[in-house]
Amino acid sequence: MWGAKDNPKKMFHDYYQSGAEGEHTLNTTRDAFNSIKLKARALGDADAFKGTETTFLGHKIASPICLAPTAFHMLVNPEGECATARAAAGTKTLQCLSTWSNCSLEEVAEAAPDNLRILQCYFSRSDEVNKDIFERAEKAGYKALAVTVDTQILGNREADAENKFSLPKGIKMGTIAKYTSTHVTGVEGSGLDEYVRKYKHNGFTWKDILKIRQFTSLPIILKGIQCKEDAAKAVEYGADAIWVSNHGARQLDTTPASIEVLEECVQGVDGKIEVYFDGGVRRGTDVLKALALGASAVFIGRPQLWGLAIDGQKGVEDVLKILNSELQRSMILTDCQEVKDITKERVIHSAYCSPKYLTAKI
Ligand SMILES: Cc1cc2nc3c(=O)[nH]c(=O)nc-3n(C[C@H](O)[C@H](O)[C@H](O)COP(=O)(O)O)c2cc1C
Ligand SMILES: CC(C)CC(=O)C(=O)O
Numbered sequence: 001m002w003g004a005k006d007n008p009k010k011m012f013h014d015y016y017q018s019g020a021e022g023e024h025t026l027n028t029t030r031d032a033f034n035s036i037k038l039k040a041r042a043l044g045d046a047d048a049f050k051g052t053e054t055t056f057l058g059h060k061i062a063s064p065i066c067l068a069p070t071a072f073h074m075l076v077n078p079e080g081e082c083a084t085a086r087a088a089a090g091t092k093t094l095q096c097l098s099t100w101s102n103c104s105l106e107e108v109a110e111a112a113p114d115n116l117r118i119l120q121c122y123f124s125r126s127d128e129v130n131k132d133i134f135e136r137a138e139k140a141g142y143k144a145l146a147v148t149v150d151t152q153i154l155g156n157r158e159a160d161a162e163n164k165f166s167l168p169k170g171i172k173m174g175t176i177a178k179y180t181s182t183h184v185t186g187v188e189g190s191g192l193d194e195y196v197r198k199y200k201h202n203g204f205t206w207k208d209i210l211k212i213r214q215f216t217s218l219p220i221i222l223k224g225i226q227c228k229e230d231a232a233k234a235v236e237y238g239a240d241a242i243w244v245s246n247h248g249a250r251q252l253d254t255t256p257a258s259i260e261v262l263e264e265c266v267q268g269v270d271g272k273i274e275v276y277f278d279g280g281v282r283r284g285t286d287v288l289k290a291l292a293l294g295a296s297a298v299f300i301g302r303p304q305l306w307g308l309a310i311d312g313q314k315g316v317e318d319v320l321k322i323l324n325s326e327l328q329r330s331m332i333l334t335d336c337q338e339v340k341d342i343t344k345e346r347v348i349h350s351a352y353c354s355p356k357y358l359t360a361k362i
Helices: 008-017 023-032 082-090 105-111 127-139 158-163 191-199 206-214 228-236 260-270 284-292 302-333 355-359
Strands: 055-058 059-061 065-067 095-097 117-121 145-148 219-227 240-242 274-278 297-300
Touching: 008 158, 023 260, 023 284, 065 095, 065 260, 082 095, 082 105, 082 219, 082 302, 095 105, 105 117, 105 127, 105 219, 105 355, 127 206, 145 206, 206 219, 206 284, 219 228, 228 240, 228 260, 240 260, 260 284, 284 297, 284 302, 297 302
Parallel strands: 065 297, 095 117, 117 145, 145 219, 219 240, 240 274, 274 297
Antiparallel strands: 055 059
């Protein structure tokens, strides 16, 4: 068998694909989506279909399917996140750029100047660095900050440890290059742990959300909410939106699939702020289910990386177009003429996704 040392493509593939520990959450996510059934409706007027246009924090997007922040796009394409940004622009949707992008946030903004973009943030130990990043983001036209709240420490990704993951020479950490380095000291295990240890502020807690407010006027989205208590707390701490996510099942193994906790998180915010969603979205029907259960936009992680690996910008655009055409078909067959028609009534057995189901005797 190839070792990662002989075959870097294996190292990159494993990094993109893998989940935490036994990958139980990763492996049950498809079943969770498939256990939710859609209600087909007869004789909806397909000619009256209006489309998938919607809004994100008041900004127009052509589709509720957006690009999630995923680190290190240059592992599979020399144009990296600039190619992904152009794909988002080509389909008029939103890109959320990772703190750990290979292209800098300024390069990405320049690659697709008119596109709607937001920046995912991991917090540095240095407030000066954080302030600098927020200012750079604002200046480069990013419209919100998505603060990741599920990664106080990195999940146990066994494949990365076995492969001794590290970035190849010559691949920079574009956005944070001026504050940290890609040098790995050769410790045991995954170089990713070292990158994170060197840069990230693991003592960043709820009170620091209030601090961010003083540093920036950009809207703040909390990414990685997984229960109604935290959803309610996000409102209490002044978040402008929450993003229900288990980080692609890469953090804590044996948590529910994100789709299983979406409804309770929606209940937690009680209509006060928008709710976004990611985790295992692979079909238009998945998008419809997430919207029906209360999300106003969904994000895709790995599918964009597979598209990027296969055909660069065009590959990512193809992924977005296929998903959006599947969404349109599903909307028509459930008699939804526009995104606002995608309500809870489109789903049968939504009770299976609520905590009541877990305790009910049925
Ligand atoms: C290779 C990879 C890198 C990721 N990097 C980040 C990141 O830098 N910041 C972050 O908040 N989430 C990151 N995520 C999580 C995604 O934003 C998203 O939550 C998840 O991938 C969605 O699940 P999906 O891949 O099943 O679509 C990453 C996910 C993957 C697969
Ligand atoms: C560099 C990593 C912390 C990026 C990430 O969030 C991930 O790999 O899931």
